[in-house]
Amino acid sequence: MAHFRSRETVESALRMSGQGVPDRVNAELHGVALRTIRTWRRRYLREGRTRQHAATPCPRCDGAPLDEAAYALLLGWYLGDGSIARARRGVFTLQIINDARYSDLNREIAETIKRVKPTASPCLRGGNGAVRVEARWKHWPCVFPQHGPGRKHLRKIELTGWQREIVAKYPEQLLRGLFHSDGCRFVNWASKPSGKRYFYVRYMFSNESGDIRKILTDALDLLGIGWRQPRANVVAVSRKEGVVVLDGFVGPKS
Numbered sequence: 001m002a003h004f005r006s007r008e009t010v011e012s013a014l015r016m017s018g019q020g021v022p023d024r025v026n027a028e029l030h031g032v033a034l035r036t037i038r039t040w041r042r043r044y045l046r047e048g049r050t051r052q053h054a055a056t057p058c059p060r061c062d063g064a065p066l067d068e069a070a071y072a073l074l075l076g077w078y079l080g081d082g083s084i085a086r087a088r089r090g091v092f093t094l095q096i097i098n099d100a101r102y103s104d105l106n107r108e109i110a111e112t113i114k115r116v117k118p119t120a121s122p123c124l125r126g127g128n129g130a131v132r133v134e135a136r137w138k139h140w141p142c143v144f145p146q147h148g149p150g151r152k153h154l155r156k157i158e159l160t161g162w163q164r165e166i167v168a169k170y171p172e173q174l175l176r177g178l179f180h181s182d183g184c185r186f187v188n189w190a191s192k193p194s195g196k197r198y199f200y201v202r203y204m205f206s207n208e209s210g211d212i213r214k215i216l217t218d219a220l221d222l223l224g225i226g227w228r229q230p231r232a233n234v235v236a237v238s239r240k241e242g243v244v245v246l247d248g249f250v251g252p253k254s
Contacts, residue, residue, distance in 0.1 A: 010040055016121055017041055021136075029123060056119045058139035070115035071143070072170035075163065076177020077109060079212050084140050084147040092140040092147075096133045098181070100126055104254045105180055109133045116143065153208035159215060171219040172249040178216050179250045182207045188238070203237040203246050 013030045017023070017037065027034045057064035078084075082096045096109050110122040113135045120135040141147045146157050159167065167174050179185070183205035189197045207213055213235055220227050220235075225242040227235055237246060 012121060013037055014040060014044065015119075021123070025123065029121070056117055056137060056139070058142050060142040061139060066143075067115045068166045069170045069173050070112050072166050072173035073177045074109075074112045074116050075144070075167070076174045076179075077112070077181050078144055078177075079146070079152070079157070079215065080178050080181025080183075080207065082144075082181075084144060087136055091136045091138050093134055093136050094140045094144075096181075098131050098133070099253075100129050100131045102180075102253050106131045106133060152212065153210075157209055157211035157215070167215075167219060168222065171222045174219050175216065175223075175246070176250050178212075178219075179203060179205055179246070180253060185246075185250070185252050200238065200240070201243045201247075203243060203250070205235045206233055208233050 009030055009032075013026055013032070016026050016029070017040075021029075023037045023041075024034055027037045030037075059066035077096050078094070081098060082094065085093050085095065087093045094113065096113075098106055098109060100106070106124060110124060110133050113122045113133065114120050117135060117137050120137065122133050122135045125132045125134065145160055145163075146152070148155055183203060185201065185203050187199050188202040189199045191197055205213070205216055207216075213229075213233070216235055217227055220237070220242075223245060225237060225245055226239050227237050227242070230236050237243060
């Protein structure tokens with residue numbers, strides 16, 4: 001009996017093939033045999049059809065709608081553990097790296113990418129205890145103008161005016177992305193003068209870029225959350241009232 005795949009599956013596979021995704025990876029993502037991917041590509045050529053599809057419009061170049069809450073969240077992830085690399089044919093790959101243990105967060109990253117670029121087909125690649133969530137688009141440098149050569153802590157990182165407007169509306173989303181990428185929530189302890197220990201929840205964010213730390217502290221200031229800098233590259237939120245606020249939209253990693 002013939003086994004048919006949905007048109008959506010075929011079009012998605014052909015679209016990713018056209019974006020340069022290797023056949024083997026494409027087959028794994030769509031749950032089909034390697035030869036199936038190759039057959040679909042040959043059939044398009046034999047029938048004289050081109051794999052044309054409308055390019056995803058850019059919010060900056062084309063005025064396309066942008067899910068600003070999702071963008072603020074993805075911006076936090078990008079500034080913390082993200083990078084953009086040039087691929088083939090003028091396409092760029094956005095890559096967010098996260099611990100493989102946090103499956104819920106890895107799914108959230110993929111879903112957030114799709115909210116920012118609705119036609120995206122994020123790939124999750126594993127290795128050495130980490131997951132790389134990747135998606136391709138010609139316009140990633142447009143929506144993340146902080147992209148540039150070299151490591152982020154070795155160059156100037158500033159938000160543009162339109163990014164600051166989004167962050168002012170959605171500081172919680174930015175902070176969630178930042179704390180879940182380069183931060184942690186843990187139980188700390190201290191000693192009273194009597195020598196008795198007491199325990200409290202603490203958020204910490206560690207990043208070598210002073211510019212990125214300031215983006216985080218500016219967002220904390222917007223929400224009236226107190227913070228301090230126990231080390232040169234660390235920002236901490238330890239006061240109970242601030243921790244309670246962060247628990248409302250950041251919380252433990254999962």
